[in-house]
Amino acid sequence: MGILSTSIGRKVAMALSAFFLMFFLLQHLSINVLSVFSPEIFNEVSHFMGTNPLVQFVLQPVLIFAVVFHFIMGFILELRNKKANGKSYAKNNGAANSTWMSRNMIWSGVTILAFIALHFIDFWFPEINTKFIQGDWTGVIEGQEGFRYHEELVHKFTNPVRVGAYIFAFVFLGLHLAHGFTSAFQSMGGNAGRKKIFQNIGKAYSIIIPLGFIFIALYHHLNH
Amino acid sequence: MALNSKVPHGPLKDKWTDYKNQINLVNPANKRHIDVIVVGTGLAGGSAAATLAELGYNVKSFAYQDSPRRAHSIAAQGGINAAKNYQGDGDSTYRLFYDTVKGGDYRSREANVYRLAEVSANIIDQCVAQGVPFARDYGGLLDNRSFGGVLVSRTFYAKGQTGQQLLLGAYSAMNRQIARGKIEMFNRHEMLDVVVVDGKARGIIARNLVTGEIERHSAHAVVIASGGYGNVYFLSTNAMGSNVTAGWKVHKKGAYFANPCYTQIHPTCIPRSGDYQSKLTLMSESLRNDGRIWVPKNLEDVKAIREGKLKPTDLTEEQRDYYLERRYPAFGNLVPRDVASRAAKERCDAGFGVNATGEAVYLDFAASFERYGSEQAKIQNISNPSPEKIKQLGQEIVRAKYGNLFQMYEKIVDENPYETPMMIYPAVHYTMGGVWVDYNLMTTIPGCYAIGEANFSDHGANRLGASALMQGLADGYFVLPYTIGDYLSDDIRTGKISTDTPEFDAAEKEVSERINFLINNKGTHSVDHYHKKLGKIMWDKCGMSRNKEGLEAAIEEISALREDFWKNVLVPGTATEYNEQLAKAGRVADFLELGELFAKDALVREESAGGHFREEYQTDDGEAKRMKEFQFVSAWEYKGEPKNAVLHKEDLAYENIEVKERSYK
C-alpha cells in the first residue's frame, strides 16, 4: 500500500485499472458485435465466457475489483483535489487551456457508474441469479432450442427508453475515454516524446468503442 | 583613515595562490560556532551563502523577494566569461585579465582582476557539476560565443537565460544547505541597518515585509550582496525592487562608497514608449554578434520614418549610416558597451533617432539572414536558392540562436523583428561603483564584506559583457569563503553575539523611528512621484554624458528634492502589514542621498573614463579622454549630508599591463 499513499502512485493505480477496463471493453465489444453477424457464434462464445471457470472465478472477480477500485480511487482523488484547491475563482476560463472531457472525468465517470447499475440490473443480476442461486449452468431455457443469450440480448433492446439510456451512457463513455486513454499512458510515464501517436490511437479507441456499442443497441432495436 | 587595499606582495600570477596558502583558517569544529549573515541571494550572495554553509559556518540569508531564486541575477541573458580556451583561439588567464582591465578603461585594481580571471575557469567546472545545462555542440562539448570588446570566444551560455541557469545552480546549492539546516533563509525580509559593536559589524536590523515586524539578527560577520543601484535612475533594466539600501546603510555606518559615478548604460535595450513606463527591458548584447546597427543617413528619411510614411526596409544600403562600422572598423558592432551607447546617443542627439521619442536606432538582422541562409543552402545542397528561401533558411538559424529574444521583442513592441529591424536605445544597466572593499572583499568596517555588483572592485569604469556573472560567482564561490576565514579566525572564542545590547537597541530605534516618520508624514505626493523626479535629474544630468554645469545643478536639485520628499511624501497604510509603498519609500529615501553623492563624484572626476563621460574631457573625435592624475579609486566617507562626504583616494598602479589610450578603431 506504500505506493498508494503517494500522488503519483494513486495515478498509476488509476491507470493500471483503466488499462484493464479498456481491455475489457474491447473484449466485450468484440463479443457483442458477433450478435449482429451470427446469433449462433454469439451464443457459443457467450456460453463459453459464462461457464469457463477461469473467466468466471478469476477474470470476473478481477474485473469487479478493477471497476470498484477505479471508482473508489476516482472519488478519493476527486476529494483530495477539491481539498487542494482552496477557494474557487470568481472567474475561471477552463476552456481556454483544456478540454471539457479532461475537466469533467468525475461527471462522465458518475454517468458511467449509473449506467453500470442499470446494466447490472439488466444483465448481470439475472445471470448471477440463474447461475449461482438457481444453479442453472446450462445456458438453455427449458423447452427452447439453443442457448438463451442472443434472445435475451435482443429482448432487452426492444424498449426505446432503455436504448436511449444506453446511447446516452455510451456517449459519456466516449468522452471519458477520449481523455482517459492518453491520460492513462501519461500517468504511466508512457507518452513522453511520442504524444501524437498516442493521441491518435486514443481518439480512434474512444470513438470506435462507444460507437460499436451504440450500433449494436440500435441494430437490435430497429431489427426487431 | 588611509585606504589599505591589502593586495599581497609577489608576482601577479602567484599572488592569490600564495595568499591562500598563508592566510589563517578556521578549524572545522570551530566553524559551527560562527554565524555569518548574507544579505541578498543573487549569484554572489547565493553562492557565498551556500559555500560558507558548506564549510560549516551557520549562515543566515536574507532576500526581499519571496524566494532566493528571484534575485535579479536571474535576468542576465547573454553568458559568462571564463578563460578556458576551449576554442583554441588564444585565450588565457592573462588575456581575460588584460581585456577586463582595458575594457574597464584602466580604473580597476590589477590584483583583483587577475584573481577573477584566474578563478573563472573553476566557475564553469563547478556549475557543470551542479547540473547547469550550458549550451553544447553536437559533439557534446561546451559551446562558446563571443561578446563585445574582446577578440576571442570565451563566453559560455545557456540559451538567452544564462543568468537564470547560474542562479538556479546557486539556489540549488543553497537548497542543499537549507535542507541540512546550515542556512536559515529569511525570505521577504529587508535589511534596514547594520549593527556595529566595538567597531566590528556584528549584525543587522531587518524588517519582515509581510508582518512589518522589526527583527534583530546577530552574526560574527555581515556580507552585503545586494546588487547595484541602477534604479537611482528610476528607469533601468534592474528589477523594480533592486535598491541601494543595504549598501547605503553600511556606508552610513562607516563603509566607504567607491566610484558611484561609474554607471553602465547598456546599448541594446528596448526603447521607452511613454511616460507610464516602469522599467526598461534589455536585449542581450549577444545580438550585436549578428545584428548591424544603423540610422538613416538623411534627416528627411528620419522624418518620413517617424511619420510612418517610410519603412526602414525601404532604405537602400547607401541611404543607411552603419555608424559603428564607420567609426570603429576593427570592432565594428562589437565595440564595448560604453562606446556603443555613446555612439547611439550621439546620433540621436543629432536628430537621427528613428522612433517618435527620437531615442532609438535600428538593429538589423537582414545581413545575417542572408549570410546564414546562403551557408545553409550550401550545406543542404540547394542550388540557385531564391532570395526568399535564403532569408527563410537564415531566419531559422537566427531563431535557433535568439528565438526567445525576438519573441520577447515582439510581445513588447508589437512588431515582428524578423521582418523589420529592431529598435534599440541605451538604458541604465549596471553600476560598476559600489561599496569600497580591499583585496579580501572587506569594507572599511571590519567584519563587513561586500561582494558582487554591490562592491566596486573588478570592472573599473566599465564592465565587459558576460563579466558580471563571472564576478558574482567568483566572489561568492571562490574568493570570499577563503578571505572571510582569515578574519573569523579571531572569533573562534567570541561565542554567540547577543542582540540584547545598546548597539542593537540604538539601531532598532533608529530604524523604527524612520519608518514611523514615513507612515505618519501623510504628505501629498506618492513615493513614485519622487522616484521619477530623481530619475529624470539623474538621466538628464548624470546620464551617458555629463558636464560641470549639469552636475552642479543636479547636486542642488537632488538636495532640494530630498528635502521636499521628507516634508511631503505620502505613504499609505500602516507599518505593521504588508506595505510595498512603505518599503519603497525607504529605498527611494536612500536613492535620494546616493544620487547626490553620485553627482558629486562625477563632478570631482575631471576626466572621461568608461561609463563616466565628461563632455569637457574628450578627444578631437569625441572619444573618452582619460587623465593620468585621475588614475585612482574615489572612496567616499560619510559625513552627514552627501555634500559633506570626504574623498579618499586609492591610487591604482599598473605593473603588468601598459596603460594605453583605449582604442577599438
Next chain:
Amino acid sequence: MNLTLKIWRQLDASDKGEMVDYKVTEISEHMSFLEMMDVLNEQLIASGKEPVAFDHDCREGICGMCSMYINGEAHGPDRGVTTCQLHMRMFKDGDTITIEPFRAAAFPVIKDLVVDRSAFDRIQHSGGYVSVNTSGNTQDANATLISKTAADKAMDAATCIGCGACVATCKNSSAMLFVGAKVSQYALLPQGQVEATDRVMNMVHQMDLEGFGNCTNTGACEIECPKGISLENIARMNREFLKASIKG
C-alpha cells in the same frame, strides 16, 4: 482606453476578502498590465485609499514573481508570457477585467493578489539539487560529454521560473509540472544520475505533504506556462518515480 477592473481585495491571511470594482481611464495599449496596475495604484494613493498589493519584480518575464489570475487565466489571455509581459493591447476599450490571486490551498493569500509560494521552495529543499560541494575541485567541465539533445532538453525543463501558474491553472492545484521540470532537468543530465532515485521519491513526497493535488493530465498547465514547459516532463517524472519505486 477605459476599463473596469474587478479586483480581489484581502487585508491579510485571516481576512475573508471580496471582489471590488475600480475604473481606470486613458490606458495606453502599449502599457504592460502591471503598468496599468501602477496607474490604478497611483490613483488610489492620490485619493487616500490603499493601493492594491501585488507581487512583481523583474518585469521582464524571468524572475517568476508576478502572479495574477486575469479573466480566468493565469498570467491572462496571452500565451508564453508572464503578467508583467502581458500588454494592454490584448484588451479592448470598455472591457471588464477580473483580477484574482493565484488560488490553491498550498498558496495561501498574504494580501490582495500576493500569495505565499514557499511550498515550492520546500519541495526544492527536499531534493532539487546535485550534492556536489562548491569548492571548485571538480573535474574539468568538458570531461563528461553530454549530447546536445540531452543538454537542450534539460535546458528546456530548467527554464521553469517557479511562478506557480501551473498550480493556479490546474483544476486540482497540482504541482506536477513544476516538480516534473526539476526532476527532468537532473534526470536528463549525467550529473543528476547518482541521486536520481532519492530525488524523485523525496520531491514527490514533499509535494504531497504541501497539499498539492493530483495530476489529471488536462494539459492546462502546459498551455498556461509562460515558459512553455512541456507535459513530457510530467511523464518523465512518472517514469522516474516508477523506476525508483521498483528499485525501492
